[in-house]
Amino acid sequence: MALVYPLLLGLFLAPLLGGDLRRLADLRLRATRLIYLALTLQLVAFPVGAMPWQPSDTTAVVLWLASYACLAAATGINIRLGGMPLIAAGLVANLAAIVANGGHMPVLPAAMRAAGRSYHVHFNSAAASAPHLPWLVDRWAVPDWIPLANVFSVGDVLIALGGVLFPLVATGACRLPASRAAGAEARLSPR
Amino acid sequence: MVRWQIRYIRAMIALGGFAALLVDAGAGLRWK
Numbered sequence: 303m304a305l306v307y308p309l310l311l312g313l314f315l316a317p318l319l320g321g322d323l324r325r326l327a328d329l330r331l332r333a334t335r336l337i338y339l340a341l342t343l344q345l346v347a348f349p350v351g352a353m354p355w356q357p358s359d360t361t362a363v364v365l366w367l368a369s370y371a372c373l374a375a376a377t378g379i380n381i382r383l384g385g386m387p388l389i390a391a392g393l394v395a396n397l398a399a400i401v402a403n404g405g406h407m408p409v410l411p412a413a414m415r416a417a418g419r420s421y422h423v424h425f426n427s428a429a430a431s432a433p434h435l436p437w438l439v440d441r442w443a444v445p446d447w448i449p450l451a452n453v454f455s456v457g458d459v460l461i462a463l464g465g466v467l468f469p470l471v472a473t474g475a476c477r478l479p480a481s482r483a484a485g486a487e488a489r490l491s492p493r
Numbered sequence: 494m495v496r497w498q499i500r501y502i503r504a505m506i507a508l509g510g511f512a513a514l515l516v517d518a519g520a521g522l523r524w525k
Contacts, residue, residue: 305515305519306515309511313508323504324500326503326508329503329504330507331506331511337510338510340513340514340517341516341517369517373517377518461515462519464515468511469508
């Protein structure tokens, strides 16, 4: 949930950097059904609150990986939107760490201590002192005095950067080379 | 419904979908 913060930061910065929030209405995010399907799969795999079921660990991992397939497809379909290539790179990094370590995201003991947590396996996360692909696992922690704080990985950092960039590009506060080219093409093409 | 309301709803739908993508994609942050 903490990954909503970068989006809020981008929305806050956008008008300060000359962006126009009204342009968000022209945004066309495609494949939203796939995104919500992924959300549903993750809720089934990792029930929260009073949800009255508890899938086996294997079932949860399979559902979780299926949700990642949906997210990868949705990200690919929207890859031309600002920030999406960063999010795609973050997804790949996280998925590589998960698959290389048997279906759970490893978390280093130091990161877990820094986050004020202690567990062996909790939902999609598993403590590991010597995981495969160690640079891609959860190795840092947001201080626990920040709401929704938790451990995070290189992939999460890339996803967060994409989350900041997305509203900046969508509002015109930040122009990427590709969007400049697209804009020039739009100006040159006859109506 | 007036035009600005329709545009506001469209913006919220797009941002909501993107926020869902962000929180789902973060393997390390969502469900722990």
